[in-house]
Amino acid sequence: MSNAGWIETCRADEIDEEDVLRFDHGSLTLAIYRSADGKYYATDGLCTHEQVHLADGLVMGDIIECPMHNGRFDYRTGEAKGAPVCVNLKTYPVKVEGGRVLVQIG
């Protein structure tokens, strides 16, 4: 269900704190994050280095680490934090309504 570019992805409680969940929407794959202080974020779900799913990786604080080559991004801003990742991740606005995480993709 979408509303002005917003899509429902998952229940807020489906993601543990300091963890990440994969959500696919058509050909778009997203990574939905829940930080240690309970905030939600969303980025493209594939590492910009080798197109590996970040949802299989490790969340440490504000960092998502790619499971293949340990490349790191700040998932709040999408910033690449060092080799082998050089290209930033795209991020998306997120809000939580009625216990569900919504991401604006359009």
Added chain:
Amino acid sequence: MSTRFQMRDYSLTGPENAAARAKGLASAEWYRCAIPRKRMKELMQRRDGPAIRDTITWFAAIIGSGALLYLAWGTWWAVPAFLLYSVIYAGPSDSRWHECGHGTAFKTRWMNDVLYQIASFMVVREPTSWRWSHARHHTDTIIVGRDPEIAATRPPSFLTLALNALHIKNTIAELRRVVLHSLGRMTEAEKDYIPESEYPKVFRAARAWLAVYLAVIAACFAMGSVMPLFFIGLPSLFGAWLHLFFGLTQHAGLAEDTLDHRLNSRTVYMNPVFRFMYWNMNYHIEHHMFPMVPYHALPALHEAIKADTPPPYPSCWAAYREIIPTLLRQAKDPTYFVRRPLPGAQLEPSTSFAAAPAA
């Protein structure tokens, strides 16, 4: 009628690179054993403690054996002292280079980076170039034409392997690259897997290394003795046999061009001393399948997935009882390789090497 086989081109700049991409073997999806996310998160957790403990132990052993060498200098006891110092200096440097390159040894990032730079120098692998080379090795493990780290080609070059026991061929190649990089240039092969934005780091590290080597040589002249070279420089050669001994167990003789690490990697049970020096890289299937799991959690990861992997080798002896005959056979028949048995599955005929008959 006999058929001579044409050796495949293992270089990244040859036709096998494009062939691998055409076959869908490049940057492909690999088989992974199923582990619940909750357990995976536990296994991936980073800690500083084990690596701090192990690094202090390692450096203490280097200093201790170095003190023995210093005290024995000028006597015949210096020979065994030097060999001991070399194996302690160089043997573990490979596994520390590897684990810190992955960023998984320590939880604290700068600790990984510092030990990575030191271990890279000790094992004579330029830090930035090899970080990218190793990333490619993990993306395309033992994919011919894509993986720059295939140690045992088909047929194998026994001369290369013998020279690498003293790190001679690798060191000559590396020093050539250090000089090239210090002049601000890259090789064509490096351009295939290192992005241009990383070149400045490559050049800086090469110039730093040259400065250290020149300082050691200057110290020799100042002291009127070759002793400094026996502490920095030569140990990287004379201790290399240990990481070659460990390293060949990883992939030698197994399948090429497969997208299943269970078929191209070995897990070998080793004793605690070897596992300290090798930092648990003997769990090599586990490491390739889940490279984000730190070395200290690999035994637990092995327990979690071993029901879905081929039987581990019970010892280095068992692994080499397979490796040596396999390499000797591949010298005559490069199509031969060891087919590891997958649990609950029949072995499939090999199609991973299509030998081209000689014209």
